[in-house]
Amino acid sequence: MSGNRYFLDTNAIVALLQGNTQLIQLLQNAEWIGISVISQIEFMAFSGLAESDVPKEPLRDRQLFQQFLQRVEVIGLVSIDTGLIEKIIEIRQQYRLKLPDAIIAAMAIQN
Structure with a gap:
């Protein structure tokens, strides 16, 4: 194991999806990136991202987050x-x- 491992909280996920270049560079060569299922729930439950009556941006953010989830390991409670x-x-x-x-x-x- 030579690469770095990162476990991101909800604030880091938001910063990453907003294009924070420092964070993107830091995670670029990560061996492993994980998030808590709690962060997944917090992010998706945020009123602006839930499947709602608000079109465009929340839908784009939701799709971006779904793509992000395919690249990380979500660690559950059980x-x-x-x-x-x-x-x-x-x-x-x-x-x-x-x-x-x-x-x-x-x-x-x-x-």
Whole structure:
């Protein structure tokens, strides 16, 4: 293992997708890049990026993020399926709960 490994938080993901050149250069030769499933949920649950009535930019940002996800490893809490992630996002947006509360509620509903 000679390359660098990076685990990005949500702020770093946003900066990267906004084209932060320092971050792009830093990650260019990374051996591994990972993100938390929590960061994935935070990013997708952000009201401007959710599938919504707002066209163009949020859709472009969402597509850019989906491409980003194909290049990194998303580390889950446990074995999480997409249905659970979608439920967490839905609950967080609908009830404006804090993320940990939305995760717990979604897990309770699914189990």
